[in-house]
Amino acid sequence: MAHIKLPDEELPGITGLFNFRPDTAVPLRLLAETLLRGNSLLSSGERELIASYVSHLNDCHFCHTSHGAAAMAHLDCEIGQIDDIKDGFVKIPISDKLGALLNIAGKVQKSGKDVLAEDIENAKSKGVADQEIHDTVLIAAAFCMFNRYVDGLGTWAPEGNEAYREMGRRMAFQGYVKR
Amino acid sequence: MPHILLPTHLPGITGLLEYRKDTAAPIRQLTQILLRGDSTLTQGERELIAAVVSHANACVFCTSAHTAAADLLLGESETCEMVKQNIDSAPVSDKMKALLTIAGMVQKSGKAVTAEVVVIAKECGATDMEIHDTVLIASLFCLYNRYVDGLASVTPNETEFYRNLGERIVNHGYNRLPQGYDHLKE
Numbered sequence: 001m002a003h004i005k006l007p008d009e010e011l012p013g014i015t016g017l018f019n020f021r022p023d024t025a026v027p028l029r030l031l032a033e034t035l036l037r038g039n040s041l042l043s044s045g046e047r048e049l050i051a052s053y054v055s056h057l058n059d060c061h062f063c064h065t066s067h068g069a070a071a072m073a074h075l076d077c078e079i080g081q082i083d084d085i086k087d088g089f090v091k092i093p094i095s096d097k098l099g100a101l102l103n104i105a106g107k108v109q110k111s112g113k114d115v116l117a118e119d120i121e122n123a124k125s126k127g128v129a130d131q132e133i134h135d136t137v138l139i140a141a142a143f144c145m146f147n148r149y150v151d152g153l154g155t156w157a158p159e160g161n162e163a164y165r166e167m168g169r170r171m172a173f174q175g176y177v178k179r
Numbered sequence: 180m181p182h183i184l185l186p187t188h189l190p191g192i193t194g195l196l197e198y199r200k201d202t203a204a205p206i207r208q209l210t211q212i213l214l215r216g217d218s219t220l221t222q223g224e225r226e227l228i229a230a231v232v233s234h235a236n237a238c239v240f241c242t243s244a245h246t247a248a249a250d251l252l253l254g255e256s257e258t259c260e261m262v263k264q265n266i267d268s269a270p271v272s273d274k275m276k277a278l279l280t281i282a283g284m285v286q287k288s289g290k291a292v293t294a295e296v297v298v299i300a301k302e303c304g305a306t307d308m309e310i311h312d313t314v315l316i317a318s319l320f321c322l323y324n325r326y327v328d329g330l331a332s333v334t335p336n337e338t339e340f341y342r343n344l345g346e347r348i349v350n351h352g353y354n355r356l357p358q359g360y361d362h363l364k365e
Contacts, residue, residue: 003292004297004307004310017311020307020311021311024212024315027206027208028209030204034201034202038201038202039201058289059288059290060289107329111236111325112325115328115329115331117182117331120182130184133182133183134183135199137326137329137330138199138202141323141324141329144321145318145319148285148314148317149314149315149318150289151292152281152285152314152318153292153314154294
């Protein structure tokens with residue numbers, strides 16, 4: 001049970017919190033929409049992988065699995081492949097560029113200060129642009145917020161990957177903003 | 180030196196928010212609602228949460244800026260300093276102590292928040308909305324602190340810079356200035 005009384009306790013993860021305080025939900029949804037589906041040099045699939053990876057590092061099951069499912073939808077992968085994000089990308093093909101950005105995202109998850117000049121140089125040597133570094137750092141930082149919001153208020157999350165299949169498709173193809 | 184090319188006249192968070200305005204808009208809007216919107220927590224109390232979390236994340240820019248804002252709102256600088264050092268001995272209400280303790284747990288991890296501390300907060304009179312807002316403010320500053328330091332934006336040393344920034348925060352809030360920031364160019 002969540003730490004606070006939610007109006008609809010059936011709603012999992014962040015959706016129950018959006019329902020609890022709709023006015024803060026508006027910018028939170030728009031931030032996710034802009035970061036994950038807005039203009040970027042990175043594909044939405046790549047950005048969802050970064051989101052799911054950071055959420056895994058933060059041990060946030062709801063965000064890890066739902067954004068993993070969104071990534072699988074974008075990348076046309078089997079839902080079970082979500083587990084590969086936890087396993088360190090053995091099966092999902094990752095470009096050198098995305099590998100360098102995932103390294104930066106993992107540093108941001110620990111602390112902003114952990115991102116070193118050499119991490120940036122390494123990414124730039126793989127052809128990464130400033131905008132991609134910016135977007136990666138902000139996605140990783142944003143999920144350090146979303147993950148804490150979801151778990152800090154003790155929301156519940158469905159267990160297995162399969163339960164997130166439809167949610168992931170909606171996030172990927174309909175997006176994050178209520179229409 | 181920042182990791183990416185940023186406007187040189189805007190250190191800290193401002194240059195980042197100007198670098199990509201479409202992501203800045205919802206971040207600013209969220210901050211304005213949480214720190215300046217209607218709440219049973221005072222603006223000073225909410226700035227204390229921002230300062231404590233930024234301090235725990237060792238983000239000098241955000242800690243200095245929100246300490247300056249808290250000091251202005253509270254009319255003294257002792258409380259914020261003491262809260263950053265030791266919540267339990269700081270001159271704040273028991274409710275604020277419990278909420279700041281929750282914020283400190285959120286800084287570590289969402290999972291670090293215990294049912295026990297939430298019960299204590301409620302016994303001290305904290306409402307569900309206050310607990311919600313405390314967790315979301317603490318989470319938001321885990322974003323800000325990582326955004327600022329993860330891109331190595333410039334952290335000024337001068338006390339005067341933060342006094343001015345604190346005044347801007349207190350007087351104008353967190354929305355983008357209507358005239359932009361070109362007037363800050365030397």
